[in-house]
Amino acid sequence: MQGVYTAGQVRTAEAALMRTVADGVLMRRAAAGLAAHLRGHLGATYGRRVVLLVGAGDNGGDALWAGTELRRRGAAVTALLLTPDRAHPGGLAALRRARGRVLPVEPGTLDTARGLVAGADVVVDGIVGISGRGPLREPAPALVAAAGEAGVPVVACDLPSGVDPDTGATAGPHVRAAFTVTFGACKPVHALAAPLCGPVRLVDIGLVPFLPDDPHALLLFDADAGAAWPVPGPDDDKYTQGVAGIAAGSATYPGAAVLAAGAAVLATSGMVRFAGPAADEVRRHWPEIVATGDLTDAGRTQAWAVGPGIGTGSAGLAVLEAVLDREVPVCIDADGITLLAQHPHLRERVHGEPVVVTPHAGEFARLAGEVGPDRVAATRRAAAELGVTVLLKGNATVVAAPDGRVLVDPAADAWAATAGSGDVLTGMIGALLAAGLDPWWAAGCATLVHARAATAAAGAHGVPAVPAPATALQAAIPDALRAVRAAARG
Structure with missing residues (x-):
């Protein structure tokens, strides 16, 4: 059996873990796991086109750091910033140092962003994380739709954006992932909205000792x-x-x-x-x-x-x-x-x-x-x-x-x-x-x-x-x- 933990339970456990490690360690662990699964999906990395949908917060940071690693391995990586003034500064700086492309998504760049998504080998959903609630807001739905129309797989970072982390419910535009890479623990969304998550790959970031003894639910195998x-x-x-x-x-x-x-x-x-x-x-x-x-x-x-x-x-x-x-x-x-x-x-x-x-x-x-x-x-x-x-x-x-x-x-x-x-x-x-x-x-x-x-x-x-x-x-x-x-x- 495996425990399933709510967003609140996971945030509390992450806060306790972060008090025991240096700043940025958890994000780098998560990003390394995400990058490894993306490499497994792509096969060869060199010359592959990777597009990151980057929102505010840690999931956007995870996507940026994972993109940085893929760029260092020869992939063409573009970060589309959905909230340009709130992108994770450390991850953004790292991607730029690795000579990744960064494009703020604004009315004047939306068509270019759509074209980049449609031409990608894989799109990484780093739009929102476990703190997000409600449906996707523009321009995210337009870019997610472009991936779907072009048949480009979307890999969710932690959970598909626009899907409630604790209930799996949707109330509007959302991501349907080819697979999901989650960190530390499975969340209710992974069980309750499995068709939207695709196969779920769990990355160990050292969270298990800090999780509560009473999970929200259990998964039976x-x-x-x-x-x-x-x-x-x-x-x-x-x-x-x-x-x-x-x-x-x-x-x-x-x-x-x-x-x-x-x-x-x-x-x-x-x-x-x-x-x-x-x-x-x-x-x-x-x-x-x-x-x-x-x-x-x-x-x-x-x-x-x-x-x-x-x-x-x-x-x-x-x-x-x-x-x-x-x-x-x-x-x-x-x-x-x-x-x-x-x-x-x-x-x-x-x-x-x-x-x-x-x-x-x-x-x-x-x-x-x-x-x-x-x-x-x-x-x-x-x-x-x-x-x-x-x-x-x-x-x-x-x-x-x-x-x-x-x-x-x-x-x-x-x-x-x-x-x-x-x-x-x-x-x-x-x-x-x-x-x-x-x-x-x-x-x-x-x-x-x-x-x-x-x-x-x-x-x-x-x-x-x-x-x-x-x-x-x-x-x-x-x-x-x-x-x-x-x-x-x-």
Whole structure:
């Protein structure tokens, strides 16, 4: 796992670190790391054209010092000063000594600046840093647009300018980076707006000892999920590994039952029980499942997953209440979430219990209010108020425990955005709960493997990847599990 730290946390840590080193050392460390990654991107440095978009503050200074190193290695480096009177003086002087070109961007030079950007091999975004808020202001949008129109990659210094560092939100013109080089620690933007950041390369500047012990959130990696995923030991049988119960689907929506129950089978080596009107359809697809038409006939389980396709009327309410009566860990999704939103007594029942709820933004709004721009804050608030683990679905899925712990899983793509994929995730979480994983940890691990399965399903027949239905995502769970378990073995 890796900590994610807010802009405020990072600034405090930087201030403490700067008291231990000479002036300018941190900027030079950051610039050296940025220059190294730019050299790796360019391949050969000599004769390459590098354009720096330089704003006020330290990010502009980082860009100027990195440009100075590239100029000394033979690159043609031009610094476009967006705020000419506020550019970092030390970095600007260094670039000039190295005979780099400096051009203040003003109305009379804007066309020239656009041409330089369009003709570059790479553009470095040093416009604003972690103290910046709000969208880009002219002339920055015109220059960023010129890079996009010409197909010139933009490399973000610390974070893409115009994207909020703590929420990943945008409110107007902003940078979409080919990749981002960040310094000292990952910030929320890198997880919450991963598509705008591109791959994130972290440069060590000596900040780690000064960072707080309680990061804003944690990033989960393949190796973490692979190490946590339950596998049978020599003394296990189908019962000792945890028996998962699935209450999903109906005569009208049998697919939800098949998807959730099948996912539980593929996620565990133990046993899965199913209860609901779609029992015959579940047995037809998954003969290894012990299926019955009614919860009262279901045997003992160590956890239940409930909600997809059960309906929001009296029948669905009866199913959810019967599941809660079992007094085991529960994952509640889809119609189950709507029922929680409609019935206060259900929210009282689950408060403080080992329960995971898995809303998308619309369901979240009904259950806990609008998400708003800060997904981490909203999910943490909902988990505390509801007294359960909340998994807010999205390209960046956020999982918050009632005690304030937060995991963020920034998916590498959006292939999981397909009908029925949430039913698959529900079954996977149910299986991990039955195996005894902490609800927060179960939700986080299942989310990561679910995203990997979606990617594998979309690319199963070659490159480029193509849309894949939830049935293909479900079928790719074993491949995703092999990949994360291989990562755990190193």
